[in-house]
Amino acid sequence: KAGVTQTPRYLIKTRGQQVTLSCSPISGHRSVSWYQQTPGQGLQFLFEYFSETQRNKGNFPGRFSGRQFSNSRSEMNVSTLELGDSALYLCASSLVGYLQETQYFGPGTRLLVL
Amino acid sequence: AQKITQTQPGMFVQEKEAVTLDCTYDTSDQSYGLFWYKQPSSGEMIFLIYQGSYDEQNATEGRYSLNFQKARKSANLVISASQLGDSAMYFCAMREISSNYKLTFGKGTLLTVNP
Numbered sequence: 001k002a003g004v005t006q007t008p009r010y011l012i013k014t015r016g017q018q019v020t021l022s023c024s025p026i027s028g029h030r031s032v033s034w035y036q037q038t039p040g041q042g043l044q045f046l047f048e049y050f051s052e053t054q055r056n057k058g059n060f061p062g063r064f065s066g067r068q069f070s071n072s073r074s075e076m077n078v079s080t081l082e083l084g085d086s087a088l089y090l091c092a093s094s095l096v097g098y099l100q101e102t103q104y105f106g107p108g109t110r111l112l113v114l
Numbered sequence: 115a116q117k118i119t120q121t122q123p124g125m126f127v128q129e130k131e132a133v134t135l136d137c138t139y140d141t142s143d144q145s146y147g148l149f150w151y152k153q154p155s156s157g158e159m160i161f162l163i164y165q166g167s168y169d170e171q172n173a174t175e176g177r178y179s180l181n182f183q184k185a186r187k188s189a190n191l192v193i194s195a196s197q198l199g200d201s202a203m204y205f206c207a208m209r210e211i212s213s214n215y216k217l218t219f220g221k222g223t224l225l226t227v228n229p
Contacts, residue, residue: 033217035219042221042222043205043219043222045216045217045218048215048216056215056216058216088157090157090159092159092217098215099145099147099166099210100147100164102149102161103161103217105151105159105161106158107156107157107158108158
């Protein structure tokens with residue numbers, strides 16, 4: 001089975017631009033979660049999607065948004081980029097997102113905002 | 115309050131020795147799940163081991179075992195026979211029903227295995 005894939009792997013943007021990151025979960029997985037990882041804040045939960053609905057949301061401003069498609073693929077969008085948005089963005093999938101389920105992570109997208 | 119606390123920012127271990135990475139957690143839920151992940155310098159998070167709050171036995175997966183002490187709310191990862199490839203960041207994480215099943219991570223421990 002193929003793992004979680006994320007595209008692009010690396011991205012350089014300038015302040016004020018917007019960016020869209022893509023995540024394809026493991027086949028059969030319907031829950032997709034997004035995380036931001038920075039040296040200062042560590043791993044922070046952004047949001048989780050299940051069956052095309054946002055089921056859970058972290059404490060991020062409205063500039064961060066996401067969506068999930070009927071094939072469970074997910075995208076996240078960051079508008080009006082700020083320098084502080086430079087981070088590793090990780091996507092993870094699990095079957096339905098319940099307590100005992102393992103989340104499997106993709107390789108991440110490294111975003112640099114200049 | 116921190117949900118997951120990893121008190122060791124960095125740890126060193128000699129190759130072939132065992133090492134314990136500490137993790138304490140804070141929850142009022144009766145049912146929860148604890149996970150350990152490894153993150154090499156490449157960035158990908160690799161799942162290592164899982165322990166459910168109702169599991170009576172400590173979890174084991176190959177060279178990884180979890181020392182689960184529920185009353186003390188600790189879930190320490192033990193790596194036996196360390197290998198050079200074990201050098202990485204290690205994260206403890208928890209899933210709770212009260213947090214709507216989201217995965218909350220600790221700050222991590224950077225493990226360096228010396229030859």
